[in-house]
Amino acid sequence: MVPKKILIVEDEEDVQELIQYNLRKNGFLCESALDGKTALTKADTYKPDLVLLDLMLPRIDGLQVCRSLKSSSTLSKIPVIILTAKGTESDIVAGLEAGADDYITKPFSPQVLLARIKAVLRRAEAPPPGENATIRIHNIEIDPGRHRTFVNGKEVELTSTEFKMLHFLAARPGWVFTRYQIVDAVHGPDYPVTDRSVDVQIVGLRKKLGKAGDLIETVRGVGYRFREED
Numbered sequence: 001m002v003p004k005k006i007l008i009v010e011d012e013e014d015v016q017e018l019i020q021y022n023l024r025k026n027g028f029l030c031e032s033a034l035d036g037k038t039a040l041t042k043a044d045t046y047k048p049d050l051v052l053l054d055l056m057l058p059r060i061d062g063l064q065v066c067r068s069l070k071s072s073s074t075l076s077k078i079p080v081i082i083l084t085a086k087g088t089e090s091d092i093v094a095g096l097e098a099g100a101d102d103y104i105t106k107p108f109s110p111q112v113l114l115a116r117i118k119a120v121l122r123r124a125e126a127p128p129p130g131e132n133a134t135i136r137i138h139n140i141e142i143d144p145g146r147h148r149t150f151v152n153g154k155e156v157e158l159t160s161t162e163f164k165m166l167h168f169l170a171a172r173p174g175w176v177f178t179r180y181q182i183v184d185a186v187h188g189p190d191y192p193v194t195d196r197s198v199d200v201q202i203v204g205l206r207k208k209l210g211k212a213g214d215l216i217e218t219v220r221g222v223g224y225r226f227r228e229e230d
């Protein structure tokens with residue numbers, strides 16, 4: 001197997017070296033950048049399979065680096081995991097809405113870091129199913145063509161919005177989405193919505209799904225995620 005290349009963008013050198021040491025020990029190739037401007041140049045030349053991106057960076061901050069990568073015609077497909085301090089949910093939300101694929105809060109253990117990197121690389125290689133493909137995950141079956149949902153083979157009646165939310169989340173298990181991203185996917189970016197109205201929809205959806213409603217996990221302060229299959 002070809003080793004995966006990781007670009008580590010982190011201005012604290014000891015943290016950066018520790019990450020590099022752990023990734024190399026686990027068979028990854030690494031390059032590093034100590035500021036946002038170098039990160040963008042290296043992303044272009046090194047062509048990493050994944051970028052680990054600190055948010056607080058000199059020269060160009062991490063959010064801006066993320067936006068630049070995700071709006072680039074050549075680099076937008078590279079998954080980005082943002083690294084941010086604990087208790088900064090608004091940073092995480094901003095990072096996800098800037099196109100980051102996942103996040104890790106500092107301080108983190110090497111095991112958590114490795115698990116996240118592997119999960120994001122795995123997801124990047126398995127794109128979401130087509131718009132009309134039936135999704136079977138855990139004990140749920142979602143048929144977008146016929147707009148029908150089954151739990152343990154038994155049909156569940158959902159409203160159009162509930163159905164679209166479930167379909168959007170279940171098609172991308174393991175991904176965390178902010179409320180804004182969910183509404184954007186379900187209604188389009190101009191739909192007037194409050195955080196609260198998304199929460200209300202999710203409560204209704206969970207209730208109708210019964211025990212399977214637990215598969216839609218709340219990520220405190222950030223948004224929602226559909227549980228991955230083991």
Ligand code: CA
Pocket residue numbers: 010011012054055056057
């Ligand atoms: Ca930093």
